[in-house]
Amino acid sequence: MGPSGSGKTTLLNVLAGQLSASSRLKLTGHLYVNGKPFVSSTHKVAYVRQEDLFFSQLTVRETLSLASELQLSNSLTHDERMQYVDDILYRLGLVSCADTRVGDAKVRGISGGEKKRLSIACELIASPSVIFADEPTTGLDAFQAERVMETLQNLAVDGHTVICSIHQPRGSIYAKFDDLILLAEGSLVYAGPAGDQALTYFTELGHPCPQHVNPAEFFADIISVDYSSPDNEAKTRARLESLVEAFNKKRSTESDKVHESASKSTQGSTRKAVLAGRKRIGWWKQFRLLLRRAWLQATRDGPTNKVRANMSISSAIIFGSIFWRMGFLQTAIQDRMGLLQVAAINTAMAALTKTVNIFPKERQVVDRERAKDSYALGPYLFSKLIAEIPVSASFPLMFGTILYPMAGLNPVLNRFFQFCGIITVEAFAASAMGLTVGAIAPTTEAAMALGPSIMTVFIVFGGYYVNSENTPAVFQWIPRVSLIRWAFQALCLNEFRGLKFEHQHTYDIETGEQALERMSFGKSSIKEALLEECRILLFWYCLSYTLLKRNTPRFQKLDAPCPNTSVKIEEMNE
Ligand SMILES: Nc1ncnc2c1ncn2[C@@H]1O[C@H](COP(=O)(O)OP(=O)(O)OP(=O)(O)O)[C@@H](O)[C@H]1O
Secondary structure (H helix, E strand, O other), X not given: OOOXXXXXXXXXXHHOOOOEOOOOEEEEOOOEEOOEEOOOXXXXXXXXXXXXXXXXXXXXXXXXXXXXXXXXOOOOOHXXXXXXXXXXXXXXXXXXXXXXXXXXXXXXXXXXXXXXXXXXXXXXXXXXXXXXXXXXOOOOOHHHHHHHHHHHHHHHHOOOEEEXXXXXXXXXXXXXXXXXXXXEOOEEEEEEEOOHHHHHHHHHOOOOOOOOOOHHHHHHHHHOOOOOOHHHHHHHHHHHHHHHHHHXXXXXXXXXXXXXXXHHOOOOXXXXXXXXXXOOOOHHHHHHHHHHHHHHHHHHOHXXXXXXXXXHHHHHHHHHHHOOOOOOOOHXXXXXXXXXXXXXXXXXXXXXXXXXXXXXXXHHHHHHHHHOOOOOHHHXXXXXXXXXXXXXXXXXXXXXXXXXXXXXXXXXHHHHHHHHHHHHHHHHHHHHHHHHHHHHOOOHHHHHHHHHHHHHHHHHOOOOOOOHHHOOHHHOHHHHHOHHHHHHHHHHHHHHOOOEOOOOOOOOOOEHHHXXXXXXXXXXXXXXXXXXXXXXXXXXXXXXXXXXXXXXXXXXXXXXXXOOOOOXXXXXXX
């Protein structure tokens, strides 16, 4: 327990081995469990983080079932696994919402407290001996907070060791703790039994807790620094320093005794170990499970799909009305090219914004799961690609089906199908680019700023505004990698080949081939342009894979300390 910024999360991260690795960081110390050195293969550790992150379209039961399939040993049968999931649902009081979707900001799902208990349930699947929970009550109302803490207390009674950080709990929650560590500005103020013994300790130091005051509030008051005035700051800081000093003195005299009693308290757990040697399941099974999840997530996301469908239909109607039934006059040549460019831009932008809007959030969940070694990156990306094909293809198809007849594009049926095929491949390429942006950008906001900026460059070199033959040598690589350019080129070839235009002057364009010649597209073919588009798609996918692989969450190693030091974190100057 301690005020905000006192180092609670950092301490939990260190103890749980979850401190993000950095070359500027050096972590030294010894980690003991019941007086014996911590061995990761013997002691299973779970970590419930502050933010609850899930796939929003899955129900509580589906979320837990998937976690159990990915994490439980292969020796369990399907029925045993489901029984185990039911057991956890029951223990965590999630039975009533088992078939409710988790939900998100767009669609209301389970409550905040239920989300927190689901986070705990997901961690409990692996049957950990130690459960760390970082501020599990933050953001919850009093009732929900009480229920979450009750759940954690039951787990402790069940034989799990629960270590949890908390800001300033109400009295009934404080009463649930057996032991207490008080932290202030990264220093220990107290570590020992909670309850009366903690109060007695502070009374002996001249800080008695007034009657009828919540001990947690009392502790928060005496260990906080008051910055309201220089005088108050000096006074409260001096008090804190004297408390830290007093505890250091007590600790140095008692450290041997504590160590001894910790060794004695090593008891057999009442909990049945469900995991008999955890081994990651095979590639195909991971793929199958993740494919199902990706499919459910993509198809059930009604609000997003509705918005995308509305956008596709309305933009097709708007462009179709602007370019209504283009004829075969000379002026219609420019109109056709303009429309094809607009169609290429619109398709790419719709696919890109959808991906960059969703992927950074999804990446956080995936990073956590990968940190637990639940699955490999390959099956995840591949399953995502396959599951999203039908949903993602339907929007460019909607767009094309409405726009094509409205605008009076090339009236050969085969050309219509090719038009839809080209914009669908382009949408996938833009989506793959969105994955790369989402893999680089730390937040959705950053991805939303970065993605369209890169796309703007590809639009400028998209074949319509700058003729590829007039492109300065230094920029000539850009049209070659622009997904807009290849889509536009393929669309133009599909549209203009075989068309005849009305002409009056000798300098007028008579055939579609002549129009293509002016765009410098005359010598190429649709096949070649589509092949280039597929290469770009593959490039963005491979780049996303490489970036995600490189950014695999890594945690700081705990090194042996120099003699006479406890756990210590040093931020090294560059
Ligand atoms: N022992 C320490 N000594 C010095 N600095 C520390 C120590 N522990 C943590 N810090 C630094 O203090 C800052 C706050 O730490 P942390 O986020 O762990 O606090 P917190 O108590 O969890 O805060 P909150 O309640 O707001 O989540 C971080 O920048 C962290 O690097």
